[in-house]
Amino acid sequence: xxxxxxxxxxxxxxxxxxxxxxxxxxxxxxxxxxxxxxxxxxxxxxxxxxxxxxxxxxxxxxxxxxxxxxxxxxxxxxxxxxxxxxxxxxxxxxxxxxxxxxxxxxxxxxxxxxxxxxxxxxxxxxxxxxxxxxxxxxxxxxxxxxxxxxxxxxxxxxxxxxxxxxxxxxxxxxxxxxxxxxxxxxxxxxxxxxxxxxxxxxxxxxxxxxxxxxxxxxxxxxxxxxxxxxxxxxxxxxxxxxxxxxxxxxxxxxxxxxxxxxxxxxxxxxxxxxxxxxxxxxxxxxxxxxxxxxxxxxxxxxxxxxxxxxxxxxxxxxxxxxxxxxxxxxxxxxxxxxxxxxxxxxxxxxxxxxxxxxxxxxxxxxxxxxxxxxxxxxxxxxxxxxxxxxxxxxxxxxxxxxxxx
Numbered sequence: 131x132x133x134x135x136x137x138x139x140x141x142x143x144x145x146x147x148x149x150x151x152x153x154x155x156x157x158x159x160x161x162x163x164x165x166x167x168x169x170x171x172x173x174x175x176x177x178x179x180x181x182x183x184x185x186x187x188x189x190x191x192x193x194x195x196x197x198x199x200x201x202x203x204x205x206x207x208x209x210x211x212x213x214x215x216x217x218x219x220x221x222x223x224x225x226x227x228x229x230x231x232x233x234x235x236x237x238x239x240x241x242x243x244x245x246x247x248x249x250x251x252x253x254x255x256x257x258x259x260x261x262x263x264x265x266x267x268x269x270x271x272x273x274x275x276x277x278x279x280x281x282x283x284x285x286x287x288x289x290x291x292x293x294x295x296x297x298x299x300x301x302x303x304x305x306x307x308x309x310x311x312x313x314x315x316x317x318x319x320x321x322x323x324x325x326x327x328x329x330x331x332x333x334x335x336x337x338x339x340x341x342x343x344x345x346x347x348x349x350x351x352x353x354x355x356x357x358x359x360x361x362x363x364x365x366x367x368x369x370x371x372x373x374x375x376x377x378x379x380x381x382x383x384x385x386x387x388x389x390x391x392x393x394x395x396x397x398x399x400x401x402x403x404x405x406x407x408x409x410x411x412x413x414x415x416x417x418x419x420x421x422x423x424x425x426x427x428x429x430x431x432x433x434x435x436x437x438x439x440x441x442x443x444x445x446x447x448x449x450x451x452x453x454x455x456x457x458x459x460x461x462x463x464x465x466x467x468x469x470x471x472x473x474x475x476x477x478x479x480x481x482x483x484x485x486x487x488x489x490x491x492x493x494x495x496x497x498x499x500x501x502x503x504x505x506x507x508x509x510x511x512x513x514x515x516x517x518x519x520x521x522x523x524x525x526x527x528x529x530x531x532x533x534x535x
Contacts, residue, residue: 239472244488246465248495251324253458254316255500260451264316267455271312272422274459275466279416291413298417304396305418309425311389314382321379322372324496325504325512328489329368330383332515333361335483335522337391345395353528357521364515371508394473394481411474415467483523490516 257267283290293301318327336358342348369375397414473481493512497504504512 243468244491246461250461253454255324257455258320262320264320267316268313271459271462272419275419275463276423278463301417305421307389307393308418309422311386314386318379318382321376323374323502325493325502326372327383328492329512332489333365334387337387341391341395353525357518357525360514360518364511367511368508371505411470415470
């Protein structure tokens with residue numbers, strides 16, 4: 131019986147299909163007119179026949195010619211939910227893209243920061259060998275920065291700050307700390323090897339934690355404090371076996387750690403308090419540079435020019451020396467500017483960790499360039515210090531668990 135019904139159904143389905151194609155109610159017609167009333171005795175089969183679901187006198191259900199009911203249109207509430215889901219999905223994608231873009235931007239800034247530091251330390255060491263006047267070299271470096279800052283403001287590459295005398299009074303201590311930090315660094319570089327100076331300066335996280343506790347009210351965890359042990363121990367071990375060890379160079383590097391981290395902590399507080407007054411990271415660095423240039427005590431460092439004239443009479447190539455000093459001053463300006471830009475985007479501790487990891491690159495590059503002799507114990511001490519910095523950066527990311535009352 132099923133075979134006979136299938137046989138009788140096939141011609142009927144063919145005739146219905148042909149009639150539907152000739153009908154004025156084509157697929158281009160409104161959906162409500164494309165109805166097909168089938169016989170109640172027809173049954174579904176593999177040839178596309180459909181059983182009628184309407185009774186006698188009941189309106190036929192809208193069906194497609196190829197079979198299957200048309201999905202009902204979305205109600206307003208359904209449309210709203212679908213739109214909200216699509217918007218949420220799009221917002222999540224935009225947030226993910228923004229996060230990737232920010233990560234890439236920070237990575238590029240850190241890479242440029244590292245490269246500028248490499249060239250600055252190499253050229254600066256070469257100049258300090260010829261002119262052992264760190265105060266004079268610091269003056270020249272700040273003068274180079276003031277040139278680029280003036281050019282930046284004249285070309286409207288960055289807005290000129292409009293500050294009050296009260297704000298300048300707040301910046302003055304930071305400028306003096308900034309000056310001392312760079313002077314101490316040049317003093318250390320002039321007395322000991324570049325690699326040893328940066329090994330001692332790997333203790334910056336120690337001073338960062340200390341100053342954050344004293345002035346920011348932050349309490350470090352036990353793991354963070356424990357990670358500082360290999361940092362301090364590694365620096366001590368490297369100092370005991372350093373060929374070019376000098377107490378002036380050692381304490382100058384330690385003083386540079388203290389002053390630079392003080393500058394980072396206090397500048398972070400100053401930037402957070404004066405966001406609305408056009409005092410951003412770039413302008414803060416620029417104003418401190420100008421204050422240092424016009425400071426009378428700093429201008430006294432120009433006495434070292436007398437030494438340059440003496441060296442000129444002794445046969446030193448002053449032109450080559452000035453080119454190296456200009457390159458060192460250019461790298462100095464831009465690496466300081468990138469450093470302050472990073473400081474405005476990350477926390478002081480994160481900035482300190484990135485600065486400590488930068489030591490690895492600078493140490494390796496300076497050892498290769500100057501062919502500095504390093505003993506196995508000295509390398510072990512440097513490795514301990516850098517490993518402690520890595521552990522410190524990892525433990526600092528861990529958030530303390532909140533206690534449930």
